[in-house]
Amino acid sequence: MARAKPVEKVHQSYGSHFDAMCVTAGRFWPRCVLPSGEEVIFVDLLMQDVRVALRNLTLANGIRRMRPARIVALVGPDPDWRDTIWQYYDTDQLSKMATAWGAVDVIDVGQMIADTLQGVNTFEVARHTITLPETTDIPQQEYDDIVAATAVRIMRVPEVDEQVASEPTYKRLVERSKHYARIYDALFSQIPTAAFVTSHIDYAQWGLAVEAGMRLDVPVIHVQSTGSLKAYALFPDQIEGEGTYRMQMTRLIAEYFEECVWKHRDALRRSAELSTWRSKVNLGRPSWWRGGGSVSQLEFRTRAERDSVRTFAARRFGWDPAKPIITVFDHAVSDAVRSNKEIFDNLGHWFRETVEFAAENPDVNWLFVDHPAQAFYDSTQMFEKLAEKYGHLDHMVFTPSMDLSKNVIWSLVDYAVTVRGSVSNEYPAYGIPALQAGWSEWSHCGISRRADTQEEYWQYLREAMDGLNRGDRMITEEQIERARLWLVYYRALSDVASPLVPHWESSQAARLYMGVNLAMSHIEADGDNVLIATRRMWDRHEPFLTRAELHAPTEELPAILGLVSDLEESH
Incomplete structure (x- = not known):
């Protein structure tokens, strides 16, 4: 069975346009923010992509327009990330960019880890001397989950078993993770910290910083690698009980969706139809997984x-078209494991158990679709091995996603099953029910059916089989409308456009650098959408950036968002 080929790596292209952009930024930003105070905004530049650095630094400067803080940039990714997941990280160029955007200090976290492994416990950071603690107060289970998630991602395996745990790579990751936890505890507890701005919230080099921030009352801003500028924010006063960043955000997003999106459903209905149509033709993420x-x-x-x-x-x-089909969408099995509530031990465990359940239930047909980017996430060929074991059964088909067109897949799906995949908000928008075996950003928004225990999951699958064979629709009109409104929320209302941050699809290299340079040279900062949205999010402790004031009365929304008027209103 053929596996989807990995896309070619896109290597950074710096050069004269990058240099010119940095020179302009060094003139632009000091005049657009408050004078530096004692507080620090730590900004993650541990990702190799300049577009990520641009988003994180711009948002940090948006906060500095309200808070007299200094930027300290974190560079120097973990060696296994640098060498295994990507191969073109350039510490010097990203440090240069950080300084241009106003960083007063750039610290090499990777070098700090190397130093701690040699017994160094004291460091100078932004005019502060920090001393690493011997231990941290991170809950053991949360620490273990972060370390395990890091190991499976780096090693591209579904889970940590005895074989994985015996590997030198795993032991090296475990040892370095201890020091990441110590470093982030020291930074956030010994330096007055206004915020942590990050591109990731999972894995040791990011996730342990996020955990420390949440525990030490530091606002954590999670900037997304997609769209124009999308970011989630978790403030200390919003945290309820225990739970990871994603678990907290799941609750906050659901509350906001009810208060500020579902409430406006009448005004947003036309926009929802447009967003649904655009998603059909692959305009916007997450359909990008398919290319x-x-x-x-x-x-x-x-x-x-x-x-x-x-x-x-x-x-x-070889199937009867009239027989119902339940489609199970495999995940990138090592991606952000257990970062939100999952009812199985890991994504591989969920998939294997579901395959075994399907083998014993031939009353419906079962289509198992592998993740389009699985080659980046699984070196064990778990999907292929399960296909070899069970593919002889007439009621079960295993296929790589890219072996089928989107038309074919969507024609076959009568019921979609996933843990947290975007299919559980995309399919309901077209009237196709979905079941989740875990939490996601939208899992509490009334779009899909959500199982919070394994017992519920098997029960809901049996109910789905029975309902489909009876000809039941298995989805309500309200769920469909909520799914379409989610598309509006995700693709429009929480995606803020600004010339300071060209759209993600602008790619990297000269075009990006020239566009940002032009914006800083010729467009005034006051009134910029991203800076306005950042102030609104920060001042009100809202869970994400928004294009406009969505707490307004529904009758004001057409003017606020510039919606297309009803015909009777246009005369």
Whole structure:
């Protein structure tokens, strides 16, 4: 069975346009922020992508317009990330960029780890001397989960078993993780910290910083690698009980969705239809996992067109088109494991157990679809091995995602199953029910069915089989509308456009650098959408950036968002 080929690595292109952008930034930002105070905003630059650095630094400077803080940039990724996951990280260039955007200090976290392994416990950071504690107060289970998630991602395996635990790479990761925890505890507890701005909230080099920030009352801003500028924010006063960053955000997003999106459903209905249509033709993430081109576009427009494609696709697998099909979407099995509530030990465990359940339940057909980017996440060929073991059963088909067009996949899915995959908000938008075996950003927004225990999961699968065979629809009109409103929220309302941060699809290299340089040279900062949104998020402790004031009365929303008017209002 063929596996989707990894895309080619896109290497950084710096050069004269990058240098010119940094010179302009060094003139622009000092005049657009408050004078530096004693507090520090730590900014993660541990990712190799300049677009990530640009987003994190811009948002940090947005905070500095309200808070007289200094930027301290974190560079120098973990060696295993640098050498295994990416290969073009440039400490010097990212340090240069950080300084241009106003950093008063740039610290090499990787070098700090190397020094601590040699017994060094005292460091100078931003005019402060910090001493690393012997131990930290991180809860043991949370620490173990972060370390295990790091190991499976670096080693590209579904879980930490005895074999993985015996590997030198695993032992090296465990040892370094202890020191990451000590370093972040020292930074956030011994230096007055206004915020931590990060591109990731998982894995040791980021996740242990996020955990320390939450525990030590530091606001943590999670900037997304997509769209224009998207960011989530967790403030100390918002944390309730125990739970990871993602668990806390799941609750906050659901509350905001009810108060500021669902409440406006009448005003946003036309926008929801447009966002749903755009998602069909692959405009916007997360459909990017499949790449571009016609293979990733959904083209049929009516039930009859879908049925004709389904007949062709089902017969290709030797199936009766009239028999219900439950489709299980495999995850990138080593991606951010246990960072939110999951009812199985790990993503591989969930998938294997579901395959075994399906083998014993032939009353429906089962389609198992591998993740399009699995080659980056699994070196064990778990999916292929399960396909070899169970693929002989007539009611089970295993296929790599890219072996089927989006038209074929969508024609076959009668019920979508995932842990936290985006299919559980995309399919309901088109009237196709979905089941989640865990939490996600949207899992509490009334879109999909969510199982909070393994017992519930198996029960809901049995109910799905029974309902599909009876011809039940298995989804309500309200769920469909909520799913479409989620698309509006994700693709529009929480995606803030600004010339200071060109859209992610602008890619890297000269075009990006020239665009940012132009914005800083010729467009005034006051009134910039990102800076306004950052102030609104910071002042009100809102859980994410928004394009506009969504707490306003519904009747004011058309003017606030510039919505298309109803015909009777246009005269």
